[in-house]
Amino acid sequence: MVPSQMSWGCEQEESTPMPVMWYVLPAEAQMSAYPVQGSMGFYSPTAPGTQGPVTQGSMTQGWQAPMQQLPQMLPLQPVQAAQVQSPSPMPMHSAPQMAFSASEVPMDGQYVRMPEQCCVPRVSASAAEVSTAPSEASCDEADDLTATTMKSMSASAARRLRRKRAAERKARAGAEDLAQHVDVSGLSLRELRPQLEQASELDQLRGHVWALSQDKKGCRVVQKALEVAGRETAAIAGELSGHVLDAIKHPEANYVVQKAITQLSVGGSSFIVEEIQGSAVAVAKNRMGCRIFCRLLEFCSTNPKLGHLVDELLMDVSDLCCHAFAHHVIQSILEHGEERHIHIIAQTLTADVVRFAQHKNTSYLIEKVMTLCSCTEQDQGAMILALNFQRLLFLAKTQYGRHVAKTMLKDPRWYAVWAAEEFERLIFPFRAGLEADRFGSLFLKDMAQPTHD
CATH class of the missing domain: 1.25.40 (Serine Threonine Protein Phosphatase 5, Tetratricopeptide repeat)
Structure with a gap:
C-alpha cells in the first residue's frame, strides 16, 4: 500500500463477530488532524481556512467536510469481513494504523449505531482473560467433580463419605x-x-x-x-x-x-476392673458403662480379675439379656468371654427359648449362639433340640421370632437332628397361612434369599 494514499479496510475481532474498521491516514493529514475525541470517539480532522469538499489533492491541507460525508468522498464497495485480509503492519512513521469506534461503522452510505465495544488493544484484553480464566476454571472443575462424584455414588456410599469427611474435620478442628x-x-x-x-x-x-x-x-x-x-x-x-x-x-x-x-496393658488396666467390682450390674445397664465393659472384654479377656467381674454380672443374666444396654455386654461375653461364661448364657437362653426368641434383644443373642464359633457344639445342639418345627412355625409369624426361625431352618444341622425333609417340602402345607400373615410373608421372603457364607 502506498503511504500517500488513504485506504479503508476491516478485520474480524476474536471476541466478537462485529467487524472493526480501520483507516490508514497519510502522515501529512495526520499532523493536521484534531486529536481523538474520548476513548470511544473517532477522528474528525479539519483544516482552518479550507472550503468545499475535500479531495485527494487537498488531503495534505486537512478536511473541512463533516464525517457524515466521508462515504461520499471515499466510495467503498461493501465487503464482507471474511473477504478482507488484515493488512501487513506498516512502520509508524510512514502510515500509522488508526481504528474507528466499533459503534460508528459506515454501512451502505450511512453510519449505523452499533453496540459499544471497547477499543482497547485485543492483546491486553486477551491477557486479562487468560490470567483470570485458570482460577475460575479450576473452581468450576472442582465443583463439577464433587457434584459428579456424589451423583455417581449410591446413597449409602455418599453417607459414608460425608461421615468420613465430617469425622476428619471434627478431629482437626477439635485439636x-x-x-x-x-x-x-x-x-x-x-x-x-x-x-x-x-x-x-x-x-x-x-x-x-x-x-x-x-x-x-x-x-x-x-x-x-x-x-x-x-x-x-x-x-x-x-x-x-x-x-x-x-x-x-x-x-x-x-x-x-x-x-x-x-x-x-492387661495388667495396667487392673485398677479399672477393681473399681467396677461390686457395681458390675449397674455399670452394664448404664448407657456409657456398657461401652467400658465391652472394651474390657475385648482387650483384657485374659485378666483373672475380669473373670470374677463377669461372674458377678451373670448372677442376673436373664434380666441382662433383655436390657437395652446390658445385652451388648452379654454379646461381648459370647464373643470374647470364657467358655464357662458362654455356657451359662446359652443355658439360660435355651431354658425359655420361645419367650426369649420373641424379644427384641434376646432374639439377636440366640442367633449369636447359633452362629458364633466361640459357642460349643453342645450348646448349639441343645438350642436345636429346644426348637422343633411347630415352635419354629409359631415364631415365623412373630416380629422378632421370624429371625430365629430363619437361622434355624437355614442350618443343615437342624434337619439332621430332626430327620426333616428339605425346607420347600417341609413348609409347603403351611405356605398359604404364612403368606396371609404379615410377618409370615416376610419370613418366606427371607428364606428365599440365598445364604451367604
Missing part, C-alpha cells in the same frame, strides 16, 4: 479449638499440643488429667496424650484412679477410660 479454650495452670494447650509427643512435656499434664477428662474438649487432649505418651501412658491413666465409676457415667470422661483400656 485446634480445645487448645484455645482450655488452659493448664495458665499454660495454653496450643503451646503444649505440638510437644505432646515428647515425654518431658507430658509432665505438664500431671495433676490435671481428671479435670481435663470432664471437659468436652479437654478429654480429647487426654486421649491424644494416652496415644502418644508411650511409657508415660500408665502414669497419665493412673490419675483416673478413684474416679473410675464417676468417669464411666460421665458423657465425656467415659471416652478417656475407653482410650486408657485400649492403650494400657
Whole structure:
C-alpha cells in the first residue's frame, strides 16, 4: 500500500463477530488532524481556512467536510469481513494504523449505531482473560467433580463419605479449638499440643488429667496424650484412679477410660476392673458403662480379675439379656468371654427359648449362639433340640421370632437332628397361612434369599 494514499479496510475481532474498521491516514493529514475525541470517539480532522469538499489533492491541507460525508468522498464497495485480509503492519512513521469506534461503522452510505465495544488493544484484553480464566476454571472443575462424584455414588456410599469427611474435620478442628479454650495452670494447650509427643512435656499434664477428662474438649487432649505418651501412658491413666465409676457415667470422661483400656496393658488396666467390682450390674445397664465393659472384654479377656467381674454380672443374666444396654455386654461375653461364661448364657437362653426368641434383644443373642464359633457344639445342639418345627412355625409369624426361625431352618444341622425333609417340602402345607400373615410373608421372603457364607 502506498503511504500517500488513504485506504479503508476491516478485520474480524476474536471476541466478537462485529467487524472493526480501520483507516490508514497519510502522515501529512495526520499532523493536521484534531486529536481523538474520548476513548470511544473517532477522528474528525479539519483544516482552518479550507472550503468545499475535500479531495485527494487537498488531503495534505486537512478536511473541512463533516464525517457524515466521508462515504461520499471515499466510495467503498461493501465487503464482507471474511473477504478482507488484515493488512501487513506498516512502520509508524510512514502510515500509522488508526481504528474507528466499533459503534460508528459506515454501512451502505450511512453510519449505523452499533453496540459499544471497547477499543482497547485485543492483546491486553486477551491477557486479562487468560490470567483470570485458570482460577475460575479450576473452581468450576472442582465443583463439577464433587457434584459428579456424589451423583455417581449410591446413597449409602455418599453417607459414608460425608461421615468420613465430617469425622476428619471434627478431629482437626477439635485439636485446634480445645487448645484455645482450655488452659493448664495458665499454660495454653496450643503451646503444649505440638510437644505432646515428647515425654518431658507430658509432665505438664500431671495433676490435671481428671479435670481435663470432664471437659468436652479437654478429654480429647487426654486421649491424644494416652496415644502418644508411650511409657508415660500408665502414669497419665493412673490419675483416673478413684474416679473410675464417676468417669464411666460421665458423657465425656467415659471416652478417656475407653482410650486408657485400649492403650494400657492387661495388667495396667487392673485398677479399672477393681473399681467396677461390686457395681458390675449397674455399670452394664448404664448407657456409657456398657461401652467400658465391652472394651474390657475385648482387650483384657485374659485378666483373672475380669473373670470374677463377669461372674458377678451373670448372677442376673436373664434380666441382662433383655436390657437395652446390658445385652451388648452379654454379646461381648459370647464373643470374647470364657467358655464357662458362654455356657451359662446359652443355658439360660435355651431354658425359655420361645419367650426369649420373641424379644427384641434376646432374639439377636440366640442367633449369636447359633452362629458364633466361640459357642460349643453342645450348646448349639441343645438350642436345636429346644426348637422343633411347630415352635419354629409359631415364631415365623412373630416380629422378632421370624429371625430365629430363619437361622434355624437355614442350618443343615437342624434337619439332621430332626430327620426333616428339605425346607420347600417341609413348609409347603403351611405356605398359604404364612403368606396371609404379615410377618409370615416376610419370613418366606427371607428364606428365599440365598445364604451367604
